Amino acid sequence: MPVRKVRNEFSSSRRSFFAVPSVLLLAGCDLVTGKRTKSILRGFQTFNNWVQESLFDPKKLAPEYPDDKVTDEDDFRVNGYDTDEPDIDIPGWTLTVDGLVRSPGDYTLKQISALPKYNKNLRHICVEGWSMIPKWGGVLMKDFLSLAGADPTAKYVSVECGDDYTTSWDMASVTHPQTLLAYEAYGKPLTLEHGAPLRVVMPVKLGYKSAKWISRITVTNDKPGGYWEDQGYDWFAGV
Numbered sequence: 001m002p003v004r005k006v007r008n009e010f011s012s013s014r015r016s017f018f019a020v021p022s023v024l025l026l027a028g029c030d031l032v033t034g035k036r037t038k039s040i041l042r043g044f045q046t047f048n049n050w051v052q053e054s055l056f057d058p059k060k061l062a063p064e065y066p067d068d069k070v071t072d073e074d075d076f077r078v079n080g081y082d083t084d085e086p087d088i089d090i091p092g093w094t095l096t097v098d099g100l101v102r103s104p105g106d107y108t109l110k111q112i113s114a115l116p117k118y119n120k121n122l123r124h125i126c127v128e129g130w131s132m133i134p135k136w137g138g139v140l141m142k143d144f145l146s147l148a149g150a151d152p153t154a155k156y157v158s159v160e161c162g163d164d165y166t167t168s169w170d171m172a173s174v175t176h177p178q179t180l181l182a183y184e185a186y187g188k189p190l191t192l193e194h195g196a197p198l199r200v201v202m203p204v205k206l207g208y209k210s211a212k213w214i215s216r217i218t219v220t221n222d223k224p225g226g227y228w229e230d231q232g233y234d235w236f237a238g239v
Contacts, residue, residue, distance in 0.1 A: 008208065008211055008227070048234060048236075049236040056173070056204070058173070061177065062122060063123065064120055064178075065122075065123070067121065070121050070135050075132065076132070076186070077130070079128075087162075088162045088196070090192070095198060095214065095215065095216070096215065096217070097216075097217050097218075097219075098217075099220045100154045100219040101149050102149025102150075103148050107144075107147075109183060111147075112139060112144060112181060112183070113139065115143045117138070118140060119137045121133055121136070122201060124207050124210060126206070134186070135187065137182060140180060141179045141200070142177070142179070145174070148217075155170065156223055157217060158220065159214050159216065159217055159218075160215055160216040162215050163212075164227075165213075165227050166224075167226035168224035168225065168235075173202060173209075173238075176204055179202045180201040180202075181198055181214075182199050182201045183196075183198050195212030195213050199212040204238060205238060208228050
């Protein structure tokens with residue numbers, strides 16, 4: 001069965017609006033066409049990303065919430081390009097790791113879940129303006145990268161997903177002490193609609209950085225892009 005392209009964390013209704021870099025909206029600029037204008041847009045976006053990255057403190061924690069503040073499981077929202085889900089062989093699933101790592105290869109969920117487990121109530125903030133606080137369970141991404149022998153001096157990490165979605169991050173955000181590879185929500189294995197068998201939870205970024213259905217992680221020094229980032233969304237996307 002072919003993989004359906006659901007684009008991970010977005011509905012299509014507002015993507016054209018948010019594809020405009022936010023700094024331009026704040027500046028009240030008119031959109032015009034032409035190579036010069038596109039260059040200006042890229043310049044604004046590069047500056048915006050540089051400011052966010054410069055201000056980012058990898059030791060500053062995002063809020064963690066008590067259980068009475070957690071979003072009710074019945075309201076655990078699914079947000080995607082459409083209602084389809086990718087065709088994933090969950091029992092046979094593996095996570096491929098390559099790039100600047102000592103131990104590239106395919107890792108099973110059993111290997112990943114053998115790492116220390118963390119349960120965290122973290123807010124997921126969508127660029128469309130809504131948020132929720134699910135109860136996540138999983139392992140720290142930095143622990144998994146350590147298991148794979150990732151180069152600690154590498155600058156970036158990119159990810160590919162079961163729906164052909166891609167995104168990428170700076171290494172400081174990946175190794176942040178609250179960034180999870182989550183395989184549970186509300187004390188139960190993730191459902192397919194919420195990213196099973198493994199998804200990223202990154203509370204220091206907007207929701208489109210918390211990729212679902214991940215299938216490959218690449219550690220690199222070459223700055224990657226991403227599905228939405230290549231269409232004009234902020235690359236750093238900090239909150």
